[in-house]
Amino acid sequence: xxxxxxxxxxxxxxxxxxxxxxxxxxxxxxxxxxxxxxxxxxxxxxxxxxxxxxxxxxxxxxxxxxxxxxxxxxxxxxxxxxxxxxxxxxxxxxxxxxxxxxxxxxxxxxxxxxxxxxxxxxxxxxxxxxxxxxxxxxxxxxxxxxxxxxxxxxxxxxxxxxxxxxxxxxxxxxxxxxxxxxxxxxxxxxxxxxxxxxxxxxxxxxxxxxxxxxxxxxxxxxxxxxxxxxxxxxxxxxxxxxxxxxxxxxxxxxxxxxxxxxxxxxxxxxxxxxxxxxxxxxxxxxxxxxxxxxxxxxxxxxxxxxxxxxxxxxxxxxxxxxxxxxxxxxxxxxxxxxxxxxxxxxxxxxxxxxxxxxxxxxxxxxxxxxxxxxxxxxxxxxxxxxxxxxxxxxxxxxxxxxxxxxxxxxxxxxxxxxxxxxxxxx
Amino acid sequence: xxxxxxxxxxxxxxxxxxxxxxxxxxxxxxxxxxxxxxxxxxxxxxxxxxxxxxxxxxxxxxxxxxxxxxxxxxxxxxxxxxxxxxxxxxxxxxxxxxxxxxxxxxxxxxxxxxxxxxxxxxxxxxxxxxxxxxxxxxxxxxxxxxxxxxxxxxxxxxxxxxxxxxxxxxxxxxxxxxxxxxxxxxxxxxxxxxxxxxxxxxxxxxxx
Numbered sequence: 001x002x003x004x005x006x007x008x009x010x011x012x013x014x015x016x017x018x019x020x021x022x023x024x025x026x027x028x029x030x031x032x033x034x035x036x037x038x039x040x041x042x043x044x045x046x047x048x049x050x051x052x053x054x055x056x057x058x059x060x061x062x063x064x065x066x067x068x069x070x071x072x073x074x075x076x077x078x079x080x081x082x083x084x085x086x087x088x089x090x091x092x093x094x095x096x097x098x099x100x101x102x103x104x105x106x107x108x109x110x111x112x113x114x115x116x117x118x119x120x121x122x123x124x125x126x127x128x129x130x131x132x133x134x135x136x137x138x139x140x141x142x143x144x145x146x147x148x149x150x151x152x153x154x155x156x157x158x159x160x161x162x163x164x165x166x167x168x169x170x171x172x173x174x175x176x177x178x179x180x181x182x183x184x185x186x187x188x189x190x191x192x193x194x195x196x197x198x199x200x201x202x203x204x205x206x207x208x209x210x211x212x213x214x215x216x217x218x219x220x221x222x223x224x225x226x227x228x229x230x231x232x233x234x235x236x237x238x239x240x241x242x243x244x245x246x247x248x249x250x251x252x253x254x255x256x257x258x259x260x261x262x263x264x265x266x267x268x269x270x271x272x273x274x275x276x277x278x279x280x281x282x283x284x285x286x287x288x289x290x291x292x293x294x295x296x297x298x299x300x301x302x303x304x305x306x307x308x309x310x311x312x313x314x315x316x317x318x319x320x321x322x323x324x325x326x327x328x329x330x331x332x333x334x335x336x337x338x339x340x341x342x343x344x345x346x347x348x349x350x351x352x353x354x355x356x357x358x359x360x361x362x363x364x365x366x367x368x369x370x371x372x373x374x375x376x377x378x379x380x381x382x383x384x385x386x387x388x389x390x391x392x393x394x395x396x397x398x399x400x401x402x403x404x405x406x407x408x409x410x411x412x413x414x415x416x417x418x419x420x421x422x423x424x425x426x
Numbered sequence: 427x428x429x430x431x432x433x434x435x436x437x438x439x440x441x442x443x444x445x446x447x448x449x450x451x452x453x454x455x456x457x458x459x460x461x462x463x464x465x466x467x468x469x470x471x472x473x474x475x476x477x478x479x480x481x482x483x484x485x486x487x488x489x490x491x492x493x494x495x496x497x498x499x500x501x502x503x504x505x506x507x508x509x510x511x512x513x514x515x516x517x518x519x520x521x522x523x524x525x526x527x528x529x530x531x532x533x534x535x536x537x538x539x540x541x542x543x544x545x546x547x548x549x550x551x552x553x554x555x556x557x558x559x560x561x562x563x564x565x566x567x568x569x570x571x572x573x574x575x576x577x578x579x580x581x582x583x584x585x586x587x588x589x590x591x592x593x594x595x596x597x598x599x600x601x602x603x604x605x606x607x608x609x610x611x612x613x614x615x616x617x618x619x620x621x622x623x624x625x626x627x628x629x630x631x632x633x634x
Contacts, residue, residue, distance in 0.1 A: 002531060003531075006517070006519070006520070006528060009519040009520055009524075010519045012519070013518060013519035323518075324518070326515050327515065327516075327517050327518065330515050330516075330517070331517070331528075331532060332500060333474065333476065333503060333504075333509050334503075334504050334509075334528075334529045334532045334533065334574070335500055335501055335503060335504015335505060335529075335532040335533040335534070336500065336504070336532045337496075337497045337500045337501070338496065338497070338500075339497075340532070419471075419476045420471040420476040420477045423471070423476070423511060424467050424471070
């Protein structure tokens with residue numbers, strides 16, 4: 001019967017206070033670990049998806065909405081922009097590449113995005129089966145979509161209008177699966193990619209009514225633009241695309257040739273054109289600072305819970321010791337040294353906090369798993385990687401510090417115990 | 427070979443005790459009788475090294491126990507002195523067998539299950555091995571307390587009022603068992619009590 005086993009037996013012999021301490025510790029540690037993990041996953045996902053995109057151009061509206069819809073595909077689009085206007089921007093000497101995106105339709109809740117072959121290249125996506133789309137109404141499907149909807153090469157499906165399930169079905173045009181992407185751990189896994197022309201064709205009947213409105217806007221924009229001498233460089237080649245003037249896309253992902261682009265272009269687009277430019281890096285940091293308030297509140301609550309759990313461990317040990325004064329004196333008469341008994345008390349405190357910490361980490365992973373499932377279901381986003389984080393070492397250190405601190409006073413009392421008096425008083 | 431020389435102890439200026447010298451040879455037992463408040467427990471704690479005397483010495487097997495350091499004394503007490511108290515106390519979380527194993531471990535001796543069984547059988551509670559001590563009857567508890575005192579084969583067994591809470595039958599039995607255990611482990615036994623019933627069982631008595 002070693003001191004270590006005696007610690008364990010002492011803990012199990014007072015199940016109620018041990019359970020209370022454990023529950024509080026588990027709650028505190030679990031909440032903090034979960035927050036850390038969720039925060040990391042969201043940041044990772046956000047940063048992973050924004051890679052290689054310096055600026056997003058779309059219809060006027062909320063810049064954050066534009067970023068969320070065009071980069072992360074989790075919000076509704078702000079509207080459409082004229083293709084020729086986007087192309088004019090694409091031809092600017094500061095722009096390295098511009099990827100057109102047309103979206104608004106979905107299949108079983110997964111977005112169908114009309115684009116060109118540069119888009120999968122952006123996420124270094126490789127095709128595991130089949131090939132990239134070559135003609136309108138051919139689609140290449142993201143890994144998660146293919147997996148969850150059980151899509152295979154040669155399958156046909158019709159898209160629905162709108163981004164949620166149950167929209168109006170475009171049943172005159174069926175898409176055909178010609179390829180499936182490998183996992184990229186980016187938003188691409190959740191998308192169905194096709195040629196921009198497919199989206200135009202599917203929406204042909206709607207465009208007719210839209211055209212008048214958009215051309216009115218165009219002419220308005222031109223009048224204003226004429227005052228700006230630099231505006232001319234957008235206009236080259238406009239004449240040749242006369243019939244494409246009606247063509248629209250939803251957004252364009254722009255990569256700059258040099259940092260100069262970041263300085264000049266976003267402002268110029270916002271001021272001189274009918275389009276809106278949003279910088280993902282800026283909008284995302286704004287989003288995080290908004291979210292940060294909530295995260296801070298939750299971490300404060302979790303810290304308070306941890307402090308209370310420390311108090312509970314202290315009370316539990318202190319009370320147990322009061323009941324066990326005589327036991328301690330008895331053990332001293334049988335040859336236990338002061339330090340052995342101090343070790344016994346410290347061990348109980350540390351064992352308790354260590355057990356609470358382990359349970360807390362377990363709960364955080366369970367919570368992460370649940371949240372991941374929830375995100376998967378409602379945003380088609382999932383977390384990957386459950387690994388240990390550097391911050392969790394700090395969490396472990398603070399949990400152990402709490403255990404040590406809580407058992408310090410009881411340990412000092414044990415060290416100073418007056419054997420004779422304790423035995424005589426019993 | 428147990429001796430005390432001019433032991434004295436004072437709790438404060440009003441309450442101070444001077445104790446007569448005691449000298450015991452191997453195999454000798456002693457019954458110390460005294461009324462309440464005369465310092466019986468103080469004497470026992472002095473002899474066990476639980477209290478530091480104001481003056482005087484306690485010698486067991488050639489060792490002056492009050493000259494040892496605190497941790498040396500703990501160790502010495504654990505392996506050479508067995509204590510039995512008025513009311514038996516145990517480590518609540520552990521069974522009887524585990525309590526005895528703990529006492530062996532604390533005295534830095536290997537846990538010896540057959541020794542535990544032997545001692546408990548000798549005291550007639552061998553069948554209570556895995557019982558929690560506080561669930562035993564009073565008489566059984568006092569016998570279990572004797573088991574704790576003798577498990578490490580000490581040279582000196584000190585008992586403080588071991589029989590005062592027991593009825594006549596159990597009191598006699600406990601006194602006899604203590605003598606038996608002292609005899610088999612070749613220990614010297616000192617019982618300090620106000621219990622006059624024990625007088626008949628001891629030839630060597632000292633009245634404070």
